[in-house]
Amino acid sequence: MSEPLRLGIAGLGTVGTGVVKIIRQKANLLASRAGRPVVITAVSARSRDKDRGINIGDYAWEDDPVTLATRDDVDVFVELMGGSDGPAKAATEAAIAAGKDVVTANKAMLAHHGQALAEAAEAVGRVIRFEAAVAGGIPVIKALTEGLAGNEMTRVMGVMNGTCNYILTRMQNADLTYDQAFAEADGLGYLEADPTLDVGGIDAGHKLALLSSIAFGTQVNFDGVELEGIGEITIEDIHQAADMGFRIKLLGVAQLTGRGLEQRMSPCLVPSDSPLGQLEGGTNMVVLEGDHVGQIVLRGAGAGEGPTASAVMGDVMDIARGIRPSTFGKPAVALEAAKPAKGATPAPYYLRMKLQDKPGALAKIATVLGEAGVSIDRMRQYGHEDTSAPVLIVTHKTQRRTLDEALEAMAQTDVLLGRPVALRIESV
Numbered sequence: 001m002s003e004p005l006r007l008g009i010a011g012l013g014t015v016g017t018g019v020v021k022i023i024r025q026k027a028n029l030l031a032s033r034a035g036r037p038v039v040i041t042a043v044s045a046r047s048r049d050k051d052r053g054i055n056i057g058d059y060a061w062e063d064d065p066v067t068l069a070t071r072d073d074v075d076v077f078v079e080l081m082g083g084s085d086g087p088a089k090a091a092t093e094a095a096i097a098a099g100k101d102v103v104t105a106n107k108a109m110l111a112h113h114g115q116a117l118a119e120a121a122e123a124v125g126r127v128i129r130f131e132a133a134v135a136g137g138i139p140v141i142k143a144l145t146e147g148l149a150g151n152e153m154t155r156v157m158g159v160m161n162g163t164c165n166y167i168l169t170r171m172q173n174a175d176l177t178y179d180q181a182f183a184e185a186d187g188l189g190y191l192e193a194d195p196t197l198d199v200g201g202i203d204a205g206h207k208l209a210l211l212s213s214i215a216f217g218t219q220v221n222f223d224g225v226e227l228e229g230i231g232e233i234t235i236e237d238i239h240q241a242a243d244m245g246f247r248i249k250l251l252g253v254a255q256l257t258g259r260g261l262e263q264r265m266s267p268c269l270v271p272s273d274s275p276l277g278q279l280e281g282g283t284n285m286v287v288l289e290g291d292h293v294g295q296i297v298l299r300g301a302g303a304g305e306g307p308t309a310s311a312v313m314g315d316v317m318d319i320a321r322g323i324r325p326s327t328f329g330k331p332a333v334a335l336e337a338a339k340p341a342k343g344a345t346p347a348p349y350y351l352r353m354k355l356q357d358k359p360g361a362l363a364k365i366a367t368v369l370g371e372a373g374v375s376i377d378r379m380r381q382y383g384h385e386d387t388s389a390p391v392l393i394v395t396h397k398t399q400r401r402t403l404d405e406a407l408e409a410m411a412q413t414d415v416l417l418g419r420p421v422a423l424r425i426e427s428v
């Protein structure tokens with residue numbers, strides 16, 4: 001059997017521990033599949049003494065991940081610490097400079113520095129692999145770069161933050177308010193230390209930026225992702241959407257249009273009977289659309305020790321077998337700068353608002369919408385309150401910019417109470 005592939009693993013938390021377990025438990029299987037042993041030579045984390053439920057005594061220890069990344073007995077630097085900058089970036093750069101391949105699960109680092117890191121790695125003939133960074137255990141990067149390599153991708157979509165999907169599903173199924181469902185998710189340890197990374201759509205936005213780079217051959221452009229979180233969604237929205245045959249999902253959509261690259265991560269209405277609409281709990285789903293293949297739906301665990309370590313190992317095994325694709329599916333220097341689309345593709349919108357309960361209020365709003373060029377598909381009042389009347393409107397397809405102008409004009413009337421909720425109805 002050939003020379004072993006030697007790993008240096010920095011980060012022994014949820015994912016790192018999972019990777020060590022797989023390598024210890026499945027050594028023979030991995031070696032027989034790769035045609036060479038896959039071994040760990042050195043590890044690093046913050047605390048050497050922490051009980052991690054795994055035996056790390058067989059491996060050399062480094063306090064500094066940069067030192068680990070540059071050791072002579074490390075072929076592949078496995079970065080599982082996290083963070084867009086700091087030690088993760090410093091150690092990844094050091095590993096590349098020292099001629100190591102890199103496997104990482106770090107979407108934040110790649111969303112911000114992916115282009116520079118990929119160019120640096122490819123300039124010295126090294127690879128950076130990051131299957132675990134996008135939708136956890138779902139092998140979506142492999143699907144795009146290998147199985148679908150003969151297609152031009154037309155659209156990629158996904159529910160890629162399990163925590164948000166858990167919160168929205170609990171609101172739907174257990175009739176919880178947003179705050180109650182958020183507290184439940186927090187109690188279960190589902191939220192990041194900074195919860196806005198989850199509920200603000202940032203974590204899922206990082207994943208979408210990576211996915212769209214691979215799908216459309218453009219440089220990663222996280223700043224070009226229109227981000228909107230789920231914090232404004234109320235139980236009323238969940239109920240009203242359900243009555244009309246929709247579910248609300250934090251949905252990422254990327255598509256290349258004549259007007260540029262559209263990247264949106266926002267709460268959307270999707271049909272209840274669609275695969276995305278039926279996705280429950282913390283599960284992830286990625287929908288890929290190619291010109292020849294049509295639509296492909298991938299579903300699975302987007303986080304957690306086993307699924308994420310599974311994706312890391314897929315990348316490690318490729319390197320062990322000598323499979324060395326470009327970081328983003330084509331050489332980094334050939335990736336075109338993404339031109340963000342000005343405005344999203346037109347779509348119908350769901351609007352929920354409260355009006356003063358007085359004659360003519362609804363007619364005034366309908367007039368404002370009409371004058372702005374937004375036509376109404378459905379409109380109804382529901383659940384009359386003392387001084388206010390909740391109103392639901394579904395528009396025909398319109399530009400978001402046109403809708404925003406209409407919302408602005410509505411705010412100038414004397415009948416609108418508070419700010420309307422406006423959610424896109426995505427055709428899936």
Ligand SMILES: NC(=O)c1ccc[n+]([C@@H]2O[C@H](COP(=O)([O-])OP(=O)(O)OC[C@H]3O[C@@H](n4cnc5c(N)ncnc54)[C@H](OP(=O)(O)O)[C@@H]3O)[C@@H](O)[C@H]2O)c1
Pocket residue numbers: 010011012013014015016044045046047048050063064065080081082083087105106107108132133136302303304305308
């Ligand atoms: N958890 C998931 O389900 C999941 C899913 C997809 C992607 N990811 C990504 O995978 C990466 C790791 O996530 P995780 O959940 O495993 O994180 P985690 O449980 O918080 O573990 C982080 C590990 O990094 C170590 N670390 C932090 N700073 C360090 C430093 N300066 N020097 C050396 N070691 C340091 C920590 O050491 P100590 O243990 O000593 O504190 C810990 O072992 C992140 O990029 C994350 O976004 C995670």
